[in-house]
Amino acid sequence: MSLLRVGFQGVKGAFGEEALYNYFGEEVHTIAVKNFEDICTSLESGTIEYGVLPIENSSTGAISDVYDLINKYECHIVGETHVKVNHNLMGIKGCKMEDIEEVYSHPQAFEQSKNYLNNYKWKLVPYYNTAKSAEYIMKQGNKKIAAIGSKKAAQLYNLDILASNINSNNTNTTRFIILGKKLMVNEDCNKISVVLSTEHKAGALYHVLKHFAENNINMLKIESRPRGNTPWEYNFYIDFEGNINNDIIRKALEKMSKDCHHFKILGNYKQFN
Amino acid sequence: MSLLRVGFQGVKGAFGEEALYNYFGEEVHTIAVKNFEDICTSLESGTIEYGVLPIENSSTGAISDVYDLINKYECHIVGETHVKVNHNLMGIKGCKMEDIEEVYSHPQAFEQSKNYLNNYKWKLVPYYNTAKSAEYIMKQGNKKIAAIGSKKAAQLYNLDILASNINSNNTNTTRFIILGKKLMVNEDCNKISVVLSTEHKAGALYHVLKHFAENNINMLKIESRPRGNTPWEYNFYIDFEGNINNDIIRKALEKMSKDCHHFKILGNYKQFN
Secondary structure (H helix, E strand, O other): OOOOEEEEEOOOOOHHHHHHHHHHOOOOEEEEEOOHHHHHHHHHHOOOOEEEEEEEEOOOEEOHHHHHHHHHOOOEEEEEEEEEOOOEEEEOOOOOHHHOOEEEEOHHHHHHOHHHHOOOOOEEEEOOOHHHHHHHHHHHOOOOEEEEEOHHHHHHOOOEEEEOOOOOOOOOEEEEEEEEOOOOOOOOOOEEEEEEEOOOOOOHHHHHHHHHHHOOOOEEEEEEEEOOOOOOOEEEEEEEEOOOOOHHHHHHHHHHHHHOOEEEEEEEEOOOO | OOOOEEEEEOOOOOHHHHHHHHHHOOOOEEEEEOOHHHHHHHHHHOOOOEEEEEEEEOOOEEOHHHHHHHHHOOOEEEEEEEEEOOOEEEEEOOOOHHHOOEEEEOHHHHHHOHHHHOOOOOEEEEOOOHHHHHHHHHHHOOOOEEEEEOHHHHHHOOEEEEEOOOOOOOOOEEEEEEEEOOOOOOOOOOEEEEEEEOOOOOOHHHHHHHHHHHOOOOEEEEEEEEOOOOOOOEEEEEEEEOOOOOHHHHHHHHHHHHOOOEEEEEEEEOOOO
């Protein structure tokens, strides 16, 4: 049996791996890569058929690197899923709170656990990701060093949880997108993502946005990113409801693309809920 | 003579200090604070009359923490200025390229110098800011440790520049906002910043945006940030051209605020150019 090859960023126990299993189930060949960009190059080279990347966290906002990557590479969003992110403080077996001097984790985990961490004077060391931080602590075997990550990472690397759910916001959720090489559209797809840039002149942006209003298309999200070498020009990433096979949507997209300097349909997929 | 007390984040030689002098000139009493948030609390307590904060970099985009702060605190944008950001690799006197093992700087400086840094295998250590990194290197007096920062920081901390202008983008610019306690509007003000959130229902966002289109108001920028404890609800930060004493603008703002859940005029000021 030939299993689907799907990539995620990080090591075993990463939230990306959980997102991957959420979406594809357990019968899948998972491939862990080091950086976000490796997902895109692995898709291009065919090493993986799909890849999973975090695009947005409900507390800390857009993951800008991923927005930039999906515009740069020839890949498409074919789905999305959500992972509830709870952070836990963990140390090697026998480690106590008063032993801790340094804490390793991804900067986003520090940010999401800021209120808790403000109560302590630990040195916070930014590290690749939460699962790799847990792995590092296990390998060091030093009671002075703790990590912040998921319960699964604690289990996997045989660490003790010293404090559970230390994230400030208990609805903390990360949205992951599923990337493939091609657009995949069926009748269940109800969310469209595009990236566009307009000429740098008065009114250019609202000329594009008016196509949403005029056609009663429900815009869900708009995100700006710098466009490249010219300061203060932007790529706008817009999510809205619809299916690209619908006549109204198709015509609106045609008109919009004519008003834009750069216009790319990133994907049409089923909204997670 | 009583000088204006103006705050910036960082230590002497920080880009924020340069922005401050750009805007206020040299005849000013500068106050360095540790964190972005300290600027807002110092304004509240009256320790400073104005504060300078970076809000956006032309290569790496919005500085989200600052967007969140200007919504949270009772402060207003009274001006803006731009600082051209060139990064330089620096070490203590006599340090050579082949001595370097670790490089200290702000994560944004690593990001902006990514192409250059990819040629080397140095350990990159995230630090508070570029000027503090230069100061740290000077204090350590170790040839194995280098920093990335401005030419001014190298001068100030008596460091040798080993490589100049290592940022990938040679138009790399940071936009700083000037914060005060109150709105300050005169006839020169031609840029307005607002923050708003809409009800979480179909079409709410474009109902607000249509007031720009209908009144021929030129939207310059839109930025989204998570709104708080409810996932996937956003605050939208919108910059547009105009003066709030203009009739059309005033009426559009009134209508917009009625369509919004939360609506705040952040400032009306003179656009930098």
